[in-house]
Structures are given as C-alpha cells and as structure tokens.
Amino acid sequence: MVTDGETWWNKVDGKEGKSCASCHNDAATTMKGVGARYPKWDEASKKPINIELQINKCRTEQMGAEPFEFDKGGQIGLTAYIKHQSLGMPMGIDLKAGEMQKWWDMGKETYYTRFGQLNLSCANCHEDLMGKMIRADHLSQGQTNGFPTYRLKDGNNSIHNRFRGCIRDTRAAQPKAFSDELMALEVYVAWRGTGLSVETPSVRQ
Amino acid sequence: MNWGKTVTGLSAAMLVCMPAAMAEVAPGDVKIEDLKVAAAITDQAGNPEEGAKAFKDTKGGNCLACHANKAMPKDLFQGNVGPALDGVAGRYEPALLRAILVNSKAVFGPQTVMPGFYTLDVGKNVREESVGKTVLTAQQVEDIVAYLGTLKE
Structure with missing residues (x-):
C-alpha cells in the first residue's frame, strides 16, 4: 500500500506534466506531520478537507489531472504514503480553525x-x-x-x-x-x- | 407399518401449505406488560429445532454473535457482548424471553445495545429493503423462545 503510494507520488499525470514530487519534493520532509493534522479546515470550500480530498484538489488544480474516484486509482496508496510520513507522531487536529x-x-x-x-x-x-x-x-x-x-x-x-x-x-x-x-x-x-x-x-x- | 407417521407428516404438510391462515400479532400490536409478553404471538407453537437454526443463522437472529451457548459447541467464536445463555430457561420464563426478543429496550431500558427483533421501533435511516420489516418473523421469535426453553443446566 505504502510503496504503491510512493510510485504514485513520483508519477507524472495530467496536462501540467507534474507529479506530486514536482511541487512537494521529498515527502519524508514535506509531508511529515500532515497525517497527524488532517482533517483540517479548507477555507476555499468552507469545509473540512481530508488527505484524500486534498490529493484530488492537487490533481485537479495543480496537475490538470482527473480526481481519483473513491478508493480508486492511487487514492488509498497515496493517502497511506502521505500519512506514513507522520509515523509515530501524535494525532492532533485543529478545531479552532474556521468552523x-x-x-x-x-x-x-x-x-x-x-x-x-x-x-x-x-x-x-x-x-x-x-x-x-x-x-x-x-x-x-x-x-x-x-x-x-x-x-x-x-x-x-x-x-x-x-x-x-x-x-x-x-x-x-x-x-x-x-x-x-x-x-x-x-x-x-x-x-x-x-x-x-x-x-x-x-x-x- | 408407518401409518401414524404418514398421517402426522400429511398434517404437517397441510399446515405448511396454509401460511395465510396462520394468525400472528403485528409488531405494533404486541403488548409488553410488566416486562413480559404473556401470550405467544403466533398460533403455531414454537419449534425448538427451527429456533436453534434461527438462533445461530447470521442472517436470522444471529444470537451467537453476542451470546455464548454451550449447547452449540460446534459453532466457534461465540460472542461475549451479552450474557451467556447457558441455563437461561431456569432463570427466565418464556413470557420474559419473548419480551426481550420482541423489543429488549422495553425490558432493559433504552440504553441496551441489544436490537429489538420484532419491533418497528428502530434506528434512523433504515436501509430501503428493511423499512417496515422486523429482523425476525413472529414465528421465528416463537421458535427461538421454544429453543431457549430447552437450555436448562
């Protein structure tokens, strides 16, 4: 699951010719702590956003790629890979943000x-x-x-x-x-x- | 000669062929008084063998999911959410067992986790195919009450 996610992390997809790594580089550094803080407030949609939906937002807004359908494509693998970068960190979501x-x-x-x-x-x-x-x-x-x-x-x-x-x-x-x-x-x-x-x-x- | 058995067999077959003639009390009309449902809710006596089947069937009562029962040693992984039912016939009379099966919340109070098996007083957003339906039929309730009556220590 996690190695499948790592493959997706580095895979170029969509019109912009980008992968996750094109913007976020090394997940071990840039994604550290993310899994412990999600779901978090998303000001744009005025709703909470989880890792799966944040991945889809990146895919549509930054990569020019199709969003993953629920549990399809790289959704589970990428979510696991991103959350795994916070292994051992304490869970703590921010309830003071937004609504x-x-x-x-x-x-x-x-x-x-x-x-x-x-x-x-x-x-x-x-x-x-x-x-x-x-x-x-x-x-x-x-x-x-x-x-x-x-x-x-x-x-x-x-x-x-x-x-x-x-x-x-x-x-x-x-x-x-x-x-x-x-x-x-x-x-x-x-x-x-x-x-x-x-x-x-x-x-x- | 087996005339006696044949005749009994024929009678049983006729009964099976006439379900429409069988009377049963609708879920909303079952009266739970003093923690009891005094009278049977069908006019066909409970069958303990059928009750044993419904007791263990995961699509029936699935009672074993929560209650252990030493009388079914071949059925592995018996649950421990509710009390074991070994010897329950010596502790609870049929009218009380029937009430618990019909709607446990009317006996134990609203906090109990046990579902009601012959009630329409259920949770929110019931899936389409289960709307207006009870978990067990009236006959299955009577069959399980009859089976529980066999659990003596």
Missing part, C-alpha cells in the same frame, strides 16, 4: 445516534463495548490513526470505506464517501484519537 468546531459537533451527534434496523450507534460498540467479541470480531475503539489500514478479510481499507461498512452492518442506508455526514464523523473520530501515534499502515482483523 471546525461546528463539524465536530455534527460528527459527535452522528457518533451517538442509533442507526438502522439493528438500532446501533458508533458508541454502542466502539465506546461502550470495545474489547468485547462480536462473534469472531474484536470490537475496536474505532480509531483512525492507523488508516488506511490492511484488513485481513478484504485488504486495503480507507476510513470512509470502513465508516460505510459499519453503517451497512447496522442495516442503515449508507451515506456517500466524503459526504458532509461522513466528513463530520471523520473530524470527530480523529479528535477522539488525539495523542495516539499515527500508525499507518496498520493491520486490522
């Missing part, structure tokens, strides 16, 4: 809302019951510091794919990846991991 606090509030509301036919909130499993076994699955704390992660049953996983998978398992309708609802949830869940080390790429069951 981040409002998005945090929205995400918290979602986290504690029960969804679906099975009537479950994120908190039911990942706060109240973390550590327990639901059949063969060990209920995690639902942290994002190791994402994108390698899941033993289905390979490389993005944060939004896992959000959608969890919501599907409550038998609720799934919000779209990078929708306002899931961006708010990413902000809130990243905040819950404040102080945890970035572990990307981690391995999960």
Whole structure:
C-alpha cells in the first residue's frame, strides 16, 4: 500500500506534466506531520478537507489531472504514503480553525445516534463495548490513526470505506464517501484519537 | 407399518401449505406488560429445532454473535457482548424471553445495545429493503423462545 503510494507520488499525470514530487519534493520532509493534522479546515470550500480530498484538489488544480474516484486509482496508496510520513507522531487536529468546531459537533451527534434496523450507534460498540467479541470480531475503539489500514478479510481499507461498512452492518442506508455526514464523523473520530501515534499502515482483523 | 407417521407428516404438510391462515400479532400490536409478553404471538407453537437454526443463522437472529451457548459447541467464536445463555430457561420464563426478543429496550431500558427483533421501533435511516420489516418473523421469535426453553443446566 505504502510503496504503491510512493510510485504514485513520483508519477507524472495530467496536462501540467507534474507529479506530486514536482511541487512537494521529498515527502519524508514535506509531508511529515500532515497525517497527524488532517482533517483540517479548507477555507476555499468552507469545509473540512481530508488527505484524500486534498490529493484530488492537487490533481485537479495543480496537475490538470482527473480526481481519483473513491478508493480508486492511487487514492488509498497515496493517502497511506502521505500519512506514513507522520509515523509515530501524535494525532492532533485543529478545531479552532474556521468552523471546525461546528463539524465536530455534527460528527459527535452522528457518533451517538442509533442507526438502522439493528438500532446501533458508533458508541454502542466502539465506546461502550470495545474489547468485547462480536462473534469472531474484536470490537475496536474505532480509531483512525492507523488508516488506511490492511484488513485481513478484504485488504486495503480507507476510513470512509470502513465508516460505510459499519453503517451497512447496522442495516442503515449508507451515506456517500466524503459526504458532509461522513466528513463530520471523520473530524470527530480523529479528535477522539488525539495523542495516539499515527500508525499507518496498520493491520486490522 | 408407518401409518401414524404418514398421517402426522400429511398434517404437517397441510399446515405448511396454509401460511395465510396462520394468525400472528403485528409488531405494533404486541403488548409488553410488566416486562413480559404473556401470550405467544403466533398460533403455531414454537419449534425448538427451527429456533436453534434461527438462533445461530447470521442472517436470522444471529444470537451467537453476542451470546455464548454451550449447547452449540460446534459453532466457534461465540460472542461475549451479552450474557451467556447457558441455563437461561431456569432463570427466565418464556413470557420474559419473548419480551426481550420482541423489543429488549422495553425490558432493559433504552440504553441496551441489544436490537429489538420484532419491533418497528428502530434506528434512523433504515436501509430501503428493511423499512417496515422486523429482523425476525413472529414465528421465528416463537421458535427461538421454544429453543431457549430447552437450555436448562
């Protein structure tokens, strides 16, 4: 996943004839700390932006390339490669920037809302019951510091794919990846991991 | 001679052929009083063997996901989110088990994680194919109540 991302980092794509490295040079220096600070406030869109959407913004605005579709192309690999440059650094997002606090509030509301036919909130499993076994699955704390992660049953996983998978398992309708609802949830869940080390790429069951 | 069995078999086949004639209480009409649903919610008695199937089926009750059950030793990775159900028949009477299955929140309170299996009092944004539907059928609830009744220590 990470080496795949490194290949994408150096790959020229789009009308401008640029790669990520053309502007950002050595990721080990320029991307250090980025993975610990995202999602962050994006003044242009007046919304939080995560690494995946920042990559797409660079591709469309700087490289003249097509944005990656959700989980396609180099999206997971590049996100993992960029976040990996912060390995071991403590997670800490800035809630004072722009309207981040409002998005945090929205995400918290979602986290504690029960969804679906099975009537479950994120908190039911990942706060109240973390550590327990639901059949063969060990209920995690639902942290994002190791994402994108390698899941033993289905390979490389993005944060939004896992959000959608969890919501599907409550038998609720799934919000779209990078929708306002899931961006708010990413902000809130990243905040819950404040102080945890970035572990990307981690391995999960 | 097997006349007795044949006749029983025919009767069972006729029952299976007439599901429309079977009465069941709609999810919204099940009354939970004093933490109990006193009467069965179908007029066909619960079948413990069918109940065992629905108990373990991941697309049925999937009870094993959260509750361990020593009576099913071949089914590995039993969950521990809820209490083990070994000997539950000696602790809980059928009317209480039925109420917990129908809508656990009416028994344990709104904070419980356990889903309601025969209620339309569910979470937000239910996926399209599950709108207006319960997790289990009334008959499956009765079958599982009957199966739980066999779990004696």
